[in-house]
Amino acid sequence: MIYDKIKQSFDKQGLMTSLDAKLLLVEKGLVKISCQYKPGLSQQHGFFHAGVATSIADSACGYAALTMQNEDADVLTIEFKVNFLKPAKTQQLIAIGKVIQAGKTITVCDGLVYDENEAKLIAKMTATIITIQLN
Amino acid sequence: MIYDKIKQSFDKQGLMTSLDAKLLLVEKGLVKISCQYKPGLSQQHGFFHAGVATSIADSACGYAALTMQNEDADVLTIEFKVNFLKPAKTQQLIAIGKVIQAGKTITVCDGLVYDENEAKLIAKMTATIITIQLN
Amino acid sequence: MIYDKIKQSFDKQGLMTSLDAKLLLVEKGLVKISCQYKPGLSQQHGFFHAGVATSIADSACGYAALTMQNEDADVLTIEFKVNFLKPAKTQQLIAIGKVIQAGKTITVCDGLVYDENEAKLIAKMTATIITIQLN
Amino acid sequence: MIYDKIKQSFDKQGLMTSLDAKLLLVEKGLVKISCQYKPGLSQQHGFFHAGVATSIADSACGYAALTMQNEDADVLTIEFKVNFLKPAKTQQLIAIGKVIQAGKTITVCDGLVYDENEAKLIAKMTATIITIQLN
Numbered sequence: 072m073i074y075d076k077i078k079q080s081f082d083k084q085g086l087m088t089s090l091d092a093k094l095l096l097v098e099k100g101l102v103k104i105s106c107q108y109k110p111g112l113s114q115q116h117g118f119f120h121a122g123v124a125t126s127i128a129d130s131a132c133g134y135a136a137l138t139m140q141n142e143d144a145d146v147l148t149i150e151f152k153v154n155f156l157k158p159a160k161t162q163q164l165i166a167i168g169k170v171i172q173a174g175k176t177i178t179v180c181d182g183l184v185y186d187e188n189e190a191k192l193i194a195k196m197t198a199t200i201i202t203i204q205l206n
Numbered sequence: 207m208i209y210d211k212i213k214q215s216f217d218k219q220g221l222m223t224s225l226d227a228k229l230l231l232v233e234k235g236l237v238k239i240s241c242q243y244k245p246g247l248s249q250q251h252g253f254f255h256a257g258v259a260t261s262i263a264d265s266a267c268g269y270a271a272l273t274m275q276n277e278d279a280d281v282l283t284i285e286f287k288v289n290f291l292k293p294a295k296t297q298q299l300i301a302i303g304k305v306i307q308a309g310k311t312i313t314v315c316d317g318l319v320y321d322e323n324e325a326k327l328i329a330k331m332t333a334t335i336i337t338i339q340l341n
Numbered sequence: 342m343i344y345d346k347i348k349q350s351f352d353k354q355g356l357m358t359s360l361d362a363k364l365l366l367v368e369k370g371l372v373k374i375s376c377q378y379k380p381g382l383s384q385q386h387g388f389f390h391a392g393v394a395t396s397i398a399d400s401a402c403g404y405a406a407l408t409m410q411n412e413d414a415d416v417l418t419i420e421f422k423v424n425f426l427k428p429a430k431t432q433q434l435i436a437i438g439k440v441i442q443a444g445k446t447i448t449v450c451d452g453l454v455y456d457e458n459e460a461k462l463i464a465k466m467t468a469t470i471i472t473i474q475l476n
Numbered sequence: 477m478i479y480d481k482i483k484q485s486f487d488k489q490g491l492m493t494s495l496d497a498k499l500l501l502v503e504k505g506l507v508k509i510s511c512q513y514k515p516g517l518s519q520q521h522g523f524f525h526a527g528v529a530t531s532i533a534d535s536a537c538g539y540a541a542l543t544m545q546n547e548d549a550d551v552l553t554i555e556f557k558v559n560f561l562k563p564a565k566t567q568q569l570i571a572i573g574k575v576i577q578a579g580k581t582i583t584v585c586d587g588l589v590y591d592e593n594e595a596k597l598i599a600k601m602t603a604t605i606i607t608i609q610l611n
Contacts, residue, residue: 154441
């Protein structure tokens with residue numbers, strides 16, 4: 072099933088393991104990934120580095136795009152843009168990747184990164200993803 | 207000196223330490239950061255995760271912006287956009303942050319991420335950075 | 342009132358007049374602008390040029406940001422990013438600018454461009470806007 | 477020839493005619509378009525509207541991408557991001573679209589918008605363009 076395919080791929084992402092990121096939810100068009108704070112993820116003021124929020128949002132968007140494609144497809148991020156709305160002062164980041172439009176070749180996703188309560192919107196990504204047919 | 211201020215800040219970024227990133231060069235308007243490959247930085251196909259290229263490019267752009275400001279200033283990334291041009295198949299990523307325009311409040315930087323030979327352009331960032339006066 | 346301030350500014354935008362754009366709605370945090378199709382707004386295939394969708398979305402986002410500020414403020418677009426989701430085959434474009442986060446200095450808006458029925462999402466902008474205090 | 481193909485397409489863009497835009501130069505990987513100031517292209521302070529700079533930069537990038545493709549190809553802009561660096565106070569905007577990387581499917585271009593002397597960089601675009609094979 073789609074969860075298994077994505078969990079298997081997620082577990083191969085060395086960076087997700089290094090970040091202690093967790094795959095929380097996989098639905099058609101929506102993927103949620105969290106990441107607990109530890110000092111090794113900080114910027115110079117002790118909050119989460121923008122790169123961490125971006126990394127889990129990118130993975131969430133990519134996998135959300137993948138839920139819309141057939142079994143033999145893989146996806147690649149062409150580009151993304153992220154606005155940083157609030158300081159990432161929180162014990163946990165929660166990234167939600169949502170498909171805005173899925174096409175045969177191009178899928179566009181929103182990536183929303185929240186604090187631990189999913190109350191404060193910390194960062195907002197728009198990602199453009201391309202589908203590669205493997206077979 | 208500007209190198210010392212930036213090196214001190216860089217060393218406080220837990221994420222740069224986790225990535226084993228190195229601050230290679232600091233000049234007025236230009237900062238270079240490298241990152242050696244290790245499995246903990248990969249995506250599912252074993253290359254560098256886009257989040258790693260983005261993290262070091264973001265730090266390089268932020269510090270490049272900081273070189274243009276007075277001693278009491280700090281900088282924050284408002285937003286960035288990254289295009290991923292080639293697969294990050296390389297032993298080392300080298301990110302170069304270059305100031306395109308420095309203003310009193312807003313600085314815009316290019317972030318170029320190359321392979322280990324600085325020959326292949328892997329990713330291209332444009333970052334918008336705000337200056338905060340600390341005193 | 343806020344509508345009057347924005348209508349007055351809108352009427353001074355020569356480009357909005359050239360595009361025959363109409364200011365449809367002004368609320369706190371939300372502005373709607375429409376634009377009727379005519380051949381002078383086309384790209385080479387006879388649909389709306391991406392630049393038209395972008396122009397009215399930019400104005401809608403800027404004015405949405407302005408509704409959040411005090412009377413003496415003006416706003417400037419620092420940057421925006423637009424994804425083009427569907428061909429702009431429609432008799433009318435409707436752009437909705439919505440404030441995602443308003444700060445003292447920086448405001449971030451979504452700009453959504455729909456077809457004449459507000460049913461088909463044609464383009465999606467994220468805009469970063471700076472507030473300038475005039476007095 | 478490539479100039480003729482692009483000039484023919486350019487002349488079909490109603491918006492380029494409405495803006496009085498001129499196709500100045502077509503080379504492999506580089507296209508230049510200018511636009512003379514007139515009141516119908518202004519924002520509320522009497523300078524060029526951001527939408528005008530964006531429109532000619534978008535066309536310049538799209539055509540620059542097209543110069544890299546075979547005769548039967550057409551191109552579509554998937555997305556772009558523009559930073560506005562200086563007020564567009566000038567008698568003429570000159571947009572230069574330059575290919576950064578051309579692929580079979582995806583081409584990435586820089587769009588640089590200068591003042592009439594090509595001295596002051598007013599806006600900087602990065603555009604992602606997809607190639608469509610027509611036959």
